[in-house]
Amino acid sequence: MESKDLSLFLQPNVLKPPAEHGSEITRRLVMNKVGRLLATAHQDKTIRLLDVRNGEEVQRMQDEYLCTSLAFSPRGDVVASGGVDRVVKLWDIKTGEVIARFEDHTYPVLALAFSPDGDMLVSGSGDTTLIIWDVDDKFKIHHLKGHSLYVITADWSPQGDRIVSGGVDATMREWDPISGKMTAEHTDHSAAVQEVVFSPDGQSLASGSSDNTIILWDAESHPLKDDRILQGHSAEVRCLTFSSDGKLLASGSSDKELYVWSLESNSIEGTATTLGEIDGIECVPDDLSFITADGSGAIVRWDIKELAAVLRPFEELLEEIKVDPKLTRKDEMISKFNEIIAQYDEGTLRDKRVFYAQWQCKKVLGLLKAAVRKS
DSSP states (O other): OOOOOOOOOEEEEEEEESSGGGOOOEEEEEEOSSSSEEEEETTTSSEEEEEETTTOEEEEESSSEEEEEEEEESSSSEEEEEEESEEEEEEEEEOOOOEEEOOOSSSSSEEEEEEESEEEEEEEEETSSSEEEETTEEEEEEEEEEEEOEEEEEETTTTTOOOEETHHHHEEEEEEETTOEEEEEEEEOOOOOEEEOOOSSSSEEEETTTSSEEEEHHHHTTSSSEEEEEESSSSSSSEEOTTTTTSSSEETTTEEEEEETTTTTTTTEEEOOOOOOOOEEEEEETTSSSEHHHHHHHHEEEEEHHHHHHHHHHHHHHHHHTTTTOOOTTHHHHHHHHHHHTTTTHHHHHHHHHHHHHHOOOOTTTTTHHHHHHO
């Protein structure tokens, strides 16, 4: 994959600032189907529901054990959690109470995914197995065995006909949820498969690995067929999400880099850097934005904008200055520059591309020299 000039700008909007105490560290992050609520699991053993628009907490559920996996029911009324206690719990988001407990794993539950209709739930565990549960009647349907090491990710196809899992054994496996049979095994990754996620239309699947790569799979093929490899991260790829239209893929890594890939050009079109290793990422449905959780405890919404539009006001000011090389309207130009700056938040102004555009304007307006003299 060859890199090219970036075309997208990721504008940050902090929903939750970095944690001041270890208990506030965010361990897991998931979003409901309509994109209005986030469910977050924290180091203090709480599961919190946050408003996607402003990060305001609307519900808090207290567990006795650390949460190691989360999933939001497509029905929107239930959050599933898996913990170090080896138990899957279903939480009523209105009352904040546990309404069901599923117990049959022998190690912590590390992966959860609901079926598209919300009738079933699959859990993956450090015990190397997956279990499919009946959500309404609350019983075990199938016990899936095949991985040789921890199962750490799973996703259910939008069509409901396939479950894909990934594990520390560096394999991906496909399962028939009706029969409980394993239908395929994939060994394309050379290290742990950290994340598998289907595109909204179910035509593609992306897998991210500790081998630092992302593989895009043709999910219309049975079994999956590897299509493309995306390389760019310098450390393990921990989380992935598709945009609602399936044209973009966002990836988060332990290298603290958030990349937004164009799936038409197979190139990185937008980048951002987080304060900590990225542990979770979600796409806001029907909106061009992504939400990340990282090791600092921060939760940030990244609104995707065309980079050209973000830089245009600075470029237009520079063009205006060029036609007045003697700066006969210097005070007016400085006033315009300050008005432009006032339109951007601090996070945007710190971006290296926007910072360089500011620097160019300051240079031609003589503001850099003025700053030196004042110091």
